[in-house]
Amino acid sequence: MELLSASSRRGRIAVAVGAALGVAATVGAAAILRATLSDAPTQAEAASPSAATPATTAAAVVAATGPAGPQPVACMAQLADAVAARPAETAALGRYWAIHSRWWGEDMAASGGSTVVTAATYESRLWRASDGSGRQDVIAIPGENSRPDSSSTYTAGGLAGVLAEPIETRPAVLAAQLQTHSPPQMGPQWVLRAIADVYHTHATAQPVRVALLRVLAMQTTGLQCEGGWKDRAGRQGIAVAVNSNSDSTRDRLIFDPVTGALLAAEEVTLINPPALRGPTPRTQSYWLLLQARHVNDLPAGSAGTGKSGER
Template sequence: MAENQDEQTERLLRRLVEANDPMRGKQIAAPRRSAAELRQLADQRRANGRWPGANRIGVRMPLAVPAGALALVIGALVLVNVLPSGVGGRAPAPVAMMAAPAALTVQFPGEAEPAGPWLRELALRIARLDEPAGSGRYLYLHVQSWSAQTTATDPKTANEVVARDERLWWAADRSGREEITALPPQPADTALAGWLDGPPAEAPERWETDYRPGELAVVVESPATDPALLAAQLSAHEPFSNGPQAVTRAVASMYRYHEMTPALRAAVLRVLGDTDGLVYRGQVVDRAGRTGVAVSVDSAAGATRDLAVLDPETGVLLSYEQVALISPPRSAVRAPAVISYVLYLAHGRTEQIG
């Protein structure tokens, strides 16, 4: 029986595509994994929503193709199904723009003066503060944090963020408890201020971890109040040789674990004040609505800015954040954009956990 037009067209298309197959006639190496292993991997990816090929372009060809359009159809088939991604003018799939919190409005957003003189003067005032020492077996720390996925190229994960309420109690023997509650992703123009008094009981995800003596790891177990010694301790955590941004990041990390007495706050301010590269951004209102003074440092050839907000009366670090000034390659971030921030809400001593 003679072939009808549909069958003839389909056979011709198949032969032309096969003739342009770059792997035609080449020997394919044996797979490194067994069939059972490959099936297991596929099941895992399907369960995680990462099914291979989910982002690839699919083409459905009609069986009947007008003769005048046959050459265009064949060209499209070869480009889509044969050429690798990025070849022949095929652009990668666009990545959805990430919705990030609005940038803080600082007093001096452009050219700014060095922050050293202000930080050193503040350190002198804080060292003279007469604050009563805290009492209680446990140090209690409360922070809230927000961080964005900055390297995702899959549109399904491009807008993922992690927002958390974190509470930590720990004793001198490094025992204690940590409670972490998941917070909802925030709209671009709001902060986590609605959670400052504690997440609601119906919060969807919450994790509690109890630490036995010696199990809790902290940043700088016993911070020194001598600026030189403290600088050495902080550099062991975040090497200062990496640049001035390492100093601010080490301070931000240490603040998550310690009661910041006036003497320790003064030492921190001295370390920051002796760091070249920090600039004075002036007055700012942080994401918890607190008025402070911002200092910042740019790194990665101007691609990233670290910004710290300090209370000008007490010298306490109120908040800390990182801003992408240049969009990372193949990222959902569209600079300038906030990529992470931390609100430091409480630090002190207590006799009980909870």
């Protein structure tokens, strides 16, 4: 999900976002998701070089989760330790945090008293300054059911971030701030969605990435390590996932195993809500972070012009 739909994210069925699952349910859901979402990609995914092929197995999920049931998320703690042990990164300079991403998801239409969903996609270029000013270009994907080109410019405060900046790096304090943005009452997926939203707009220096991973590692509400998992750009990452309380959705985050940065965020429909038709399980939202860096100036041009210098 992009800023284009951020204001409606919590209210839309297609991108809306718990009791913990037992090991057997975890293995079953993971196996179904891999067979349906990875081995048999949608037509749009099959035509794209970003179709994913998870590298983990059901046995790996059991091994990571453990026979005693849900535990603190050990793989996230281990990744946090590894990132924290890396040499300190040089502070990046530049007024704007430039994010290049792609989104796959669902558009909805009413038909015969039911809501019919169709696959949709778009590419995004976002430039955001710390005062909340900037620009977002939405770029149509040729040959796919894509949202049209558009460009929006924002004055200070128009691109509000999830967190106050500089971002807190004490995990317990950071977790409390994230809960204000994404209340835990929504279910155990709250934390995955909150962290994904941070990456949609914020610069994430090394200490921030470590703190976000430690927030995940603190959770004891059924988050599960899924081991190695490739994103739709073919990059190998480490995945953590959780089902909603009703087992109707499953959320997944994929992290870079070296830098600890988020590579992708996925929301999967396991069971359709009332009045919604479509095969299940299916990906209802997939956000792929292709590049994030600091730049000094907004590029010339806008979506569809070919003049941005970033495309």
